[in-house]
Amino acid sequence: MNRGIVYQSRKMVSFSSLLDAPARRIAVYSEEGDVLYTDADARLQINSPRSLVLYSKTIEVKKPLGFVADPPSAAITDIAGAILDRAERGRRVMVVYIDGMGYEIYEIAKEKGIVPFISSMGEPQKALTVFPPITDVAFSSMVTGKTPAHTGIKSRGDSNLKCDTVFETFSRSGKRCTVVEGHIKILKDDSNTVLNIDENKDGIIDDEIFDSSLKQLKNRPDVILIHFHSYDELAHKYGPHSPEAMKQLGKIDGWTKQLAGNWDGDMIVAADHGLHEEGQGGNHGSFCPEDLFIPIIYGSNMRAAK
Ligand SMILES: [Zn+2]
Ligand SMILES: [Zn+2]
Numbered sequence: 001m002n003r004g005i006v007y008q009s010r011k012m013v014s015f016s017s018l019l020d021a022p023a024r025r026i027a028v029y030s031e032e033g034d035v036l037y038t039d040a041d042a043r044l045q046i047n048s049p050r051s052l053v054l055y056s057k058t059i060e061v062k063k064p065l066g067f068v069a070d071p072p073s074a075a076i077t078d079i080a081g082a083i084l085d086r087a088e089r090g091r092r093v094m095v096v097y098i099d100g101m102g103y104e105i106y107e108i109a110k111e112k113g114i115v116p117f118i119s120s121m122g123e124p125q126k127a128l129t130v131f132p133p134i135t136d137v138a139f140s141s142m143v144t145g146k147t148p149a150h151t152g153i154k155s156r157g158d159s160n161l162k163c164d165t166v167f168e169t170f171s172r173s174g175k176r177c178t179v180v181e182g183h184i185k186i187l188k189d190d191s192n193t194v195l196n197i198d199e200n201k202d203g204i205i206d207d208e209i210f211d212s213s214l215k216q217l218k219n220r221p222d223v224i225l226i227h228f229h230s231y232d233e234l235a236h237k238y239g240p241h242s243p244e245a246m247k248q249l250g251k252i253d254g255w256t257k258q259l260a261g262n263w264d265g266d267m268i269v270a271a272d273h274g275l276h277e278e279g280q281g282g283n284h285g286s287f288c289p290e291d292l293f294i295p296i297i298y299g300s301n302m303r304a305a306k
Helices: 078-088 103-111 116-120 135-144 166-172 206-217 230-238 243-261
Strands: 011-014 025-029 035-039 043-048 051-055 060-062 066-069 093-098 125-128 177-180 223-228 266-270 276-278 281-283 293-299
Touching (some): 078 135, 078 166, 078 266, 093 243, 116 243, 135 166, 166 223, 177 206, 206 223, 206 243, 223 243, 230 243, 230 281
Parallel strands (some): 093 223, 093 266, 177 223
Antiparallel strands (some): 011 043, 025 035, 025 066, 051 060, 125 293, 266 293
């Protein structure tokens, strides 16, 4: 005898009925890797627990991966436009990319006085990152301005970047761009990338990345992106709030201050994703606020600002 339950009609519920507090807008993460924004008067059709369809006046999304109610207006995809805009106005731009520094962690570090230099640059914008919130995917979106649906980088193994990064665009127009990385080139583009290894074998490559970046500044690049990894590494191992990880964020703040002192251009400090606590350590890649919200801090004319 068949004991299953057959629904006679497809159930339609209003999105707002699922919320604890009323919302005006929602960000919808689609299965294809897009992030779409719509009014919160959307409705959800529940065909089965695993097959939702979201309908609003402007969008229809089958099997959405998740929603953010009243999302921040900023997103990781804004960073590419911010770099382009400044460089087109003849300004030099440095991006300090702090892997794993989620918005909540940044606010706590700021409150505790762990990141005095970065917090002196100005108020952070709270921004949404893309899904899955992992390095390869978010980095590609950061420097192309496109969601994973358009970059083609949707998971760690994807290597076919389907659009230009700002570095490729600028290099073609004769500008000098440099990416300073750890021992692996993460971005699958043709950008000029300087790789570094843990020369002093202290288990951290960021000190070498910092030294290497100072050397690169002598070449007066038009755009330089410096990717610090150590907060993410320690947050995985000891937890995002651990003294070990927080102390490292303080070190990165100090390096950022020294870089700014050697830079007569604009500076953008941002992250790719945050981390949530998991077991004794931390992890990311989930649909949760700790992973999905990042800070973006815009500073202008660094040397003159001091
Ligand atoms: Zn990362
Ligand atoms: Zn990580």
